[in-house]
Amino acid sequence: MSTITDPPEGSFRLSMLINDTRYRSMTFQAIAAIVLALSFWYLGNNLIQNLRQAGLNISYSFLGSPAGYDINQSLIEYDSQSSHSRAAIVGILNTLLVAFMACITATVFGVLAGVLRLSKNWLVSKLMAVYVEIFRNIPVLIWIIIIFTIMTAVMPAPRAFRGDDPAASMLFNAFAVTNRGIYIPAPVWGPGSIVVVLTFIASIVGIFFFRRYATKMLFDTGRLLPTFWPSVGLFFIPTILMHFIMGQPVSLDYPVLGGFNFSGGLQLGAPLIALWFALSIYTGAFIAENVRAGIQAVSKGQSEAAGALGLRPGRIMSLVVLPQALRVIIPPLISQYLNITKNSSLAIAVGYADVTATLGGITLNQTGRAIECVLLLMLFYLTISLTISAVMNVYNNSVKLKER
Amino acid sequence: MTDTSQSVAFVRTATIPPSPPPAMETGAVKWMRENLFSSIPYSILTLVSLYVIFVILSGVLPWIFNGVWNASNLAECREILDGATGACFAVLKERWPQLIFGLSYPAEEYWRPGLAFLLLFFAAAPVMFFDLPRKMLIITLLYPFIAYWLLWGGTIFVPILALVGVVAGYMVYQRLVAGSFAAGFFGGVATAFVIWYIGGLLIPEGASENALLVPVASRDMGGFMLNMMLGVTCVSLSIPIGIVLALGRQSSMPLIKWICVVFIEFIRGVPLITLLFVASVMLAYFFPPESSVDLFLRVVIMITMFSAAYIAEVIRGGLAALPKGQYEAADSLGLDYPQAMRLIILPQALKISIPGIVNIAVGLFKDTVLVSVISMFDILGMIRGPILSTTAWNGVYWELLGFASLLFFVTCYGISQYSQWLERRLATDHR
Numbered sequence: 001m002s003t004i005t006d007p008p009e010g011s012f013r014l015s016m017l018i019n020d021t022r023y024r025s026m027t028f029q030a031i032a033a034i035v036l037a038l039s040f041w042y043l044g045n046n047l048i049q050n051l052r053q054a055g056l057n058i059s060y061s062f063l064g065s066p067a068g069y070d071i072n073q074s075l076i077e078y079d080s081q082s083s084h085s086r087a088a089i090v091g092i093l094n095t096l097l098v099a100f101m102a103c104i105t106a107t108v109f110g111v112l113a114g115v116l117r118l119s120k121n122w123l124v125s126k127l128m129a130v131y132v133e134i135f136r137n138i139p140v141l142i143w144i145i146i147i148f149t150i151m152t153a154v155m156p157a158p159r160a161f162r163g164d165d166p167a168a169s170m171l172f173n174a175f176a177v178t179n180r181g182i183y184i185p186a187p188v189w190g191p192g193s194i195v196v197v198l199t200f201i202a203s204i205v206g207i208f209f210f211r212r213y214a215t216k217m218l219f220d221t222g223r224l225l226p227t228f229w230p231s232v233g234l235f236f237i238p239t240i241l242m243h244f245i246m247g248q249p250v251s252l253d254y255p256v257l258g259g260f261n262f263s264g265g266l267q268l269g270a271p272l273i274a275l276w277f278a279l280s281i282y283t284g285a286f287i288a289e290n291v292r293a294g295i296q297a298v299s300k301g302q303s304e305a306a307g308a309l310g311l312r313p314g315r316i317m318s319l320v321v322l323p324q325a326l327r328v329i330i331p332p333l334i335s336q337y338l339n340i341t342k343n344s345s346l347a348i349a350v351g352y353a354d355v356t357a358t359l360g361g362i363t364l365n366q367t368g369r370a371i372e373c374v375l376l377l378m379l380f381y382l383t384i385s386l387t388i389s390a391v392m393n394v395y396n397n398s399v400k401l402k403e404r
Numbered sequence: 405m406t407d408t409s410q411s412v413a414f415v416r417t418a419t420i421p422p423s424p425p426p427a428m429e430t431g432a433v434k435w436m437r438e439n440l441f442s443s444i445p446y447s448i449l450t451l452v453s454l455y456v457i458f459v460i461l462s463g464v465l466p467w468i469f470n471g472v473w474n475a476s477n478l479a480e481c482r483e484i485l486d487g488a489t490g491a492c493f494a495v496l497k498e499r500w501p502q503l504i505f506g507l508s509y510p511a512e513e514y515w516r517p518g519l520a521f522l523l524l525f526f527a528a529a530p531v532m533f534f535d536l537p538r539k540m541l542i543i544t545l546l547y548p549f550i551a552y553w554l555l556w557g558g559t560i561f562v563p564i565l566a567l568v569g570v571v572a573g574y575m576v577y578q579r580l581v582a583g584s585f586a587a588g589f590f591g592g593v594a595t596a597f598v599i600w601y602i603g604g605l606l607i608p609e610g611a612s613e614n615a616l617l618v619p620v621a622s623r624d625m626g627g628f629m630l631n632m633m634l635g636v637t638c639v640s641l642s643i644p645i646g647i648v649l650a651l652g653r654q655s656s657m658p659l660i661k662w663i664c665v666v667f668i669e670f671i672r673g674v675p676l677i678t679l680l681f682v683a684s685v686m687l688a689y690f691f692p693p694e695s696s697v698d699l700f701l702r703v704v705i706m707i708t709m710f711s712a713a714y715i716a717e718v719i720r721g722g723l724a725a726l727p728k729g730q731y732e733a734a735d736s737l738g739l740d741y742p743q744a745m746r747l748i749i750l751p752q753a754l755k756i757s758i759p760g761i762v763n764i765a766v767g768l769f770k771d772t773v774l775v776s777v778i779s780m781f782d783i784l785g786m787i788r789g790p791i792l793s794t795t796a797w798n799g800v801y802w803e804l805l806g807f808a809s810l811l812f813f814v815t816c817y818g819i820s821q822y823s824q825w826l827e828r829r830l831a832t833d834h835r
Contacts, residue, residue: 029659036663043690050689121446122439123453137816138809139770141777142784146809149801342675349777360681370685377681378674385673 062367063088069362071353073269084363091355092380098275098354099341105280106340107333110287115317117292128288135285141346143282148274148350155179155270158261176255176262182273183255186266190249199242207234271352275344283340287333294329295321327399334392338385345381355380467491471803477796495800496807499791503807506626506781507790513557513618517629520554523547524636532822555625555633557617565603569596585742622700626781628811633700634782635769638707642768643761645708646715647754651745653720664716671713676771679706684778703775711768715761722757723749755830762823766816773812783808 017027051057063085070080075093078086117128135143158178160166170176176183214225243250255265298321306320347354348361356377364373427433441447470490474497475481481492496503505514527547530540549563573596581588625633652664671679683706684699691697726749734744754761776785787804791797 025657029657032657032660032663046692047689049693050691053693119446119449120439120442121449121453123450127453127457133817134813137766137770137813137820139773139784139812141773142805142809142812145784145788146801146805149805153799153801345675345677346774346777348677356675356677360678364681364685370681371689374678374681374686377678378670381675381678382670382673386669 114291
């Protein structure tokens with residue numbers, strides 16, 4: 001007598017769709033697909049009906065028509081006769097500008113505060129802890145508005161610079177901090193300045209190769225070449241020499257007080273300053289925490305071992321601790337950069353003409369093309385986010401611990 | 405044995421009393437030498453920090469302590485101060501209800517949001533502190549219905565009906581879950597919907613007209629109350645959705661996985677403000693033409709989606725951090741997927757993700773001020789709109805912005821301290 005029974009053959013029953021693991025996942029996915037299709041159909045149907053009722057359609061032709069509004073801060077040529085798409089591009093460039101500037105300064109603030117927070121100096125570390133806690137726990141929008149208010153309500157008006165005994169004065173006769181923004185000297189590119197710029201680029205490439213050569217020398221022969229002062233020299237001397245050889249083609253256009261306002265120079269508007277500075281200090285507080293966590297993640301034995309080898313504290317930090325800490329710091333740093341880019345959309349609250357304010361604000365309100373504008377806006381941010389995270393992931397993989 | 409005592413010239417019989425440590429090596433001096441002035445660069449750093457602290461305090465303290473609390477407008481404030489430095493806190497005193505409850509919440513009903521806020525602590529306590537008697541969870545479960553009734557008012561039948569639907573759904577779930585989790589879950593949801601639908605037909609028209617609590621429309625709510633409402637609602641709604649999304653992203657079924665991945669990456673790739681634009685100008689197009697969904701609900705939907713995507717990523721991290729042995733152990737016990745998740749995986753994964761979830765919650769609460777951009781009058785909207793634009797208070801920036809900052813700081817700092825406490829408390833790894 002045998003207890004072995006044959007497995008059930010071929011007889012497919014409906015209940016197997018639920019009870020048999022071979023088919024169950026297909027069942028669930030089929031249900032999910034149907035539900036998804038139904039909800040898309042429902043939403044799309046509602047959309048079509050609503051649009052028909054409101055007499056609207058989906059069309060991107062408005063992008064070609066004249067925008068009809070002015071933008072005070074623009075990196076490219078723009079006037080009110082330019083098209084809506086041109087306004088959107090101005091906005092995109094402005095977004096990228098403020099995000100780029102804020103990423104750099106936030107990193108500087110964050111690394112500084114993070115390192116100082118680990119300082120053995122009690123007062124400094126407590127001061128940095130207070131900085132981090134205060135800035136992390138108050139919404140960034142409030143910070144943007146606070147700094148914008150400082151810029152517009154506390155800073156002197158341009159007319160305060162006038163007269164024999166002015167209430168306000170320019171810094172070094174070159175920088176004017178007014179309630180309309182900060183005026184800084186603008187470079188003027190005269191004929192022949194391209195040579196100076198090329199020299200500058202060449203000297204930076206030269207620094208790069210010099211440092212590579214120094215490292216190679218160190219590894220090959222053990223001889224440690226001085227790198228810092230030669231780098232500084234390479235950075236300045238050729239460019240300055242070329243500048244004078246070419247007859248000073250690059251000059252600075254200083255802002256001067258004329259009429260009711262400053263003219264000349266480069267104006268950084270109050271909204272830009274507010275957004276830039278607020279994003280920097282706010283995100284800097286988060287980066288400080290990441291840096292601190294990263295440095296603490298490096299085991300103490302590493303810095304003790306480096307000390308036992310006779311390295312100076314500065315070299316322990318730069319050669320032993322930071323390279324290891326970077327692996328821990330980089331991934332959260334990427335997401336902080338993404339946050340800066342996304343938070344730069346708060347520009348709309350202070351009137352900085354970023355893409356949210358032009359495409360998602362004025363263009364949307366003027367044309368009434370809500371769906372098109374918001375979709376384009378999302379598409380832009382999605383592209384930026386995915387690009388940044390892709391680029392940063394490549395970098396992250398290159399510094400990742402090579403485990404074998 | 406020889407007697408050696410004679411040859412020894414001197415033997416001390418009593419110990420010397422310990423001499424006090426040098427003055428430089430004790431007490432406050434030692435502490436300062438070690439922590440503040442251990443080297444010349446550190447000493448410079450200390451002096452610079454002291455100077456910074458002095459500058460900040462000498463600017464802020466007189467401003468605070470010299471503050472004027474009783475005045476009816478800014479001009480009167482300046483008159484009282486008479487040129488001296490001082491804050492004009494009178495604006496907080498005069499506009500207090502507007503800052504907290506918004507512009508048009510009826511003044512005689514202020515006790516309702518107040519009571520709802522008070523009850524929030526009782527509802528949150530059993531969730532936050534595990535030592536409290538478990539029976540207090542009943543308050544937590546009843547809280548959404550009570551709070552809804554208190555805030556919006558109107559007929560009491562609506563929250564009662566909602567509660568009955570939930571209770572009935574839960575009972576059906578309990579009955580069916582022994583068979584299969586899916587049957588229990590969908591059976592429960594279906595029951596609740598049926599009860600709500602039938603009950604909706606039973607509630608008479610105009611029941612809200614002369615109800616016990618006067619109905620208040622969502623658009624009349626504002627101030628810090630709005631921030632609290634958005635924060636609490638969206639966080640509590642987004643945790644279950646986040647769990648589902650995280651499990652979906654880990655799923656072996658490609659379709660389910662890709663739906664979740666696309667949703668999460670899309671939401672995380674766009675700023676919250678664009679989602680709020682969707683809520684304010686676009687979402688209405690996707691509802692049936694005859695319905696009108698109010699702005700508060702649309703904003704809640706979008707913010708919930710936003711935070712659910714972020715919470716899903718945090719929970720995914722928790723799921724990934726769990727040793728693979730846990731999944732295999734659950735499988736080898738013969739548990740099916742819902743059982744394994746509910747009994748083995750999620751309790752551990754959620755515990756790991758609690759700090760992350762709290763971080764998201766704090767971030768989300770801060771982000772609720774963004775609704776002021778789509779012209780909802782939350783606390784920042786109130787400050788920038790109705791308060792600063794009146795002639796009486798045009799120009800009192802620092803008092804108002806400082807007050808809003810203080811409210812957010814106290815709340816967010818409190819929550820993050822709680823999260824740190826919880827992390828220590830839940831640290832059960834045996835090391």
